[in-house]
Amino acid sequence: MGIPHTFQSSGQTAMAGRETADGAEAPTPASLVGHEERDAGADSAQMRHAALVRVTHWLITVSFLALLVTGVEILISHPRFYWGETGNVNTHPLFTLHIPASRGSVPTGYGYVLPDQNGWSRYLHFESAWVAVLTGLVYLAFGFFQGHFRRNLLPISSDVSLKRLATAVARHLRFRRPSEEEAWSYNLVQRLAYLLVIFVLFPLVIWTGLAMSPGFTSVFPAAVKVLGGRQSARTLHFFVSGFLVLFLFVHVFMVFLAGFRSRVGAMITGRPGKRGERI
Amino acid sequence: MNTMSRRRLLTGGLATVAGASGLAMAAKLAARYGLIPPDSGVLYGAGETLTYAAQRLLTRHSLAREFAASQISQYPFANGNHRLGEEFQRLEKGGFAEWRLTVDGMAARPAAFSVAQLHSFPWHSQITEIACEEGWSYIAEWKGVPLAHILDLVEPLPQVRYVVYRSFQRGWWDSIDMADALHPQTIVAYSMNGGELPVKFGGPLRLRVPRQLGYKSVKYITRLTLTDNLKGFGKGLGSAGPEAGYAWYAGI
Numbered sequence: 245m246g247i248p249h250t251f252q253s254s255g256q257t258a259m260a261g262r263e264t265a266d267g268a269e270a271p272t273p274a275s276l277v278g279h280e281e282r283d284a285g286a287d288s289a290q291m292r293h294a295a296l297v298r299v300t301h302w303l304i305t306v307s308f309l310a311l312l313v314t315g316v317e318i319l320i321s322h323p324r325f326y327w328g329e330t331g332n333v334n335t336h337p338l339f340t341l342h343i344p345a346s347r348g349s350v351p352t353g354y355g356y357v358l359p360d361q362n363g364w365s366r367y368l369h370f371e372s373a374w375v376a377v378l379t380g381l382v383y384l385a386f387g388f389f390q391g392h393f394r395r396n397l398l399p400i401s402s403d404v405s406l407k408r409l410a411t412a413v414a415r416h417l418r419f420r421r422p423s424e425e426e427a428w429s430y431n432l433v434q435r436l437a438y439l440l441v442i443f444v445l446f447p448l449v450i451w452t453g454l455a456m457s458p459g460f461t462s463v464f465p466a467a468v469k470v471l472g473g474r475q476s477a478r479t480l481h482f483f484v485s486g487f488l489v490l491f492l493f494v495h496v497f498m499v500f501l502a503g504f505r506s507r508v509g510a511m512i513t514g515r516p517g518k519r520g521e522r523i
Numbered sequence: 524m525n526t527m528s529r530r531r532l533l534t535g536g537l538a539t540v541a542g543a544s545g546l547a548m549a550a551k552l553a554a555r556y557g558l559i560p561p562d563s564g565v566l567y568g569a570g571e572t573l574t575y576a577a578q579r580l581l582t583r584h585s586l587a588r589e590f591a592a593s594q595i596s597q598y599p600f601a602n603g604n605h606r607l608g609e610e611f612q613r614l615e616k617g618g619f620a621e622w623r624l625t626v627d628g629m630a631a632r633p634a635a636f637s638v639a640q641l642h643s644f645p646w647h648s649q650i651t652e653i654a655c656e657e658g659w660s661y662i663a664e665w666k667g668v669p670l671a672h673i674l675d676l677v678e679p680l681p682q683v684r685y686v687v688y689r690s691f692q693r694g695w696w697d698s699i700d701m702a703d704a705l706h707p708q709t710i711v712a713y714s715m716n717g718g719e720l721p722v723k724f725g726g727p728l729r730l731r732v733p734r735q736l737g738y739k740s741v742k743y744i745t746r747l748t749l750t751d752n753l754k755g756f757g758k759g760l761g762s763a764g765p766e767a768g769y770a771w772y773a774g775i
Contacts (some may be wrong), residue, residue, distance in 0.1 A: 305681070318656075319658075329590070334662055349602065363770075369576050370570050370770075371572070371573075457774060458652075458733065458734050461587075468588075
């Protein structure tokens with residue numbers, strides 16, 4: 245069974261191997277690697293996450309948090325949602341968030357108006373969006389060309405059955421702490437969740453965001469038409485962002501469950517810590 | 524280890540030099556093709572420059588979406604503070620007969636137009652959506668004189684790059700680049716939904732820039748200034764917007 249050959253090498257070769265660990269010298273799926281072999285390799289050069297995955301992960305983390313904070317800030321200037329092309333305080337909303345607003349023109353029922361912070365929020369929202377999109381493109385290129393998606397995210401064919409899925413979901417719902425083997429490979433639910441975030445939610449949130457841009461839609465009017473109009477795009481942007489936030493919470497919760505120090509350490513250094521290091 | 528670090532140093536150094544000169548070249552090209560916004564130096568200027576450059580490359584000749592008459596909003600929302608002071612009330616009582624739109628700056632034939640004169644010029648009407656940066660929007664039919672026509676009349680000098688516009692409201696001023704100034708949908712609007720442009724929607728004159736968000740469509744405009752450089756206006760950031768923390772370019 246394949247002990248990745250970085251195990252066998254040492255010195256300079258192993259050092260060089262680290263940089264492309266997720267590429268040519270990807271770790272063998274956990275289920276195929278024996279316990280001793282992995283323990284033997286724990287202090288060696290094997291990488292759980294490739295350098296590019298780690299760097300893009302944290303860039304996306306920072307830009308996503310900035311997008312979230314500024315997005316909420318922009319939202320409170322008009323916490324009402326509409327469907328269709330247009331909507332304003334003179335028309336019926338689809339729904340309203342019962343929070344105070346940063347504009348006196350919005351009837352919120354609160355006797356005060358929050359300070360207007362839309363200026364820097366919009367600046368930072370779009371700057372963070374650029375960071376997220378450019379980082380995402382680099383990650384996508386890496387994922388496709390270096391086989392990251394195929395190897396680490398595409399469900400393993402033997403895992404693809406309703407029974408397997410049900411078992412995996414049930415394990416998650418019981419908050420079962422993952423076994424140590426799972427530190428080396430993503431399980432079925434993880435793979436599906438990550439694929440959903442990367443290939444569905446992120447593209448959707450970018451699309452619905454751009455559909456609100458009068459400049460962008462002057463070139464690509466279909467981008468907003470197929471969504472049902474500008475206000476529909478804004479409402480969808482809100483919901484897709486909500487799903488991304490839900491993913492963020494579950495993701496962070498699962499990291500805690502699996503061992504915060506070990507999993508976060510793996511995403512920083514590339515190597516998961518030992519079980520004893522778990523907090 | 525030695526050869527390793529030397530190689531790393533070399534490739535790293537080369538990459539840095541290549542990256543830096545590439546960036547410098549890109550910045551030079553961007554400036555030459557007018558892809559750097561006047562507020563590129565603010566805290567979030569990098570993102571702003573990317574947005575403006577990307578949209579300018581895409582949108583130079585694109586038209587803002589237009590709608591059917593049936594889609595005109597029955598309940599448009601007039602945003603803002605409409606206490607415009609005694610002088611405005613006086614002008615309003617006089618039917619804005621004394622209102623002037625002054626056009627000056629880098630023009631061979633600077634001029635001042637009355638509202639009646641503007642009514643006699645060729646007009647353009649459009650049913651477009653005005654969207655506020657806060658999120659709300661409405662659709663209306665706007666009618667007015669294409670800004671390009673007014674510029675034609677005053678004969679801009681060839682080096683003109685921006686049109687600065689000022690509002691009757693103190694402190695409100697803005698500017699657009701020539702891509703928007705000469706755009707067929709950019710109009711000095713005097714009519715809305717078939718009637719006079721109501722005061723609360725910007726009457727007697729409002730600059731309508733439909734490829735950008737509502738705050739670029741400044742109400743109560745009194746003066747247009749043609750310039751090749753925005754440094755001399757306010758803090759040099761292109762408009763009152765960036766001075767209050769808002770982006771100069773509002774195509775997104």
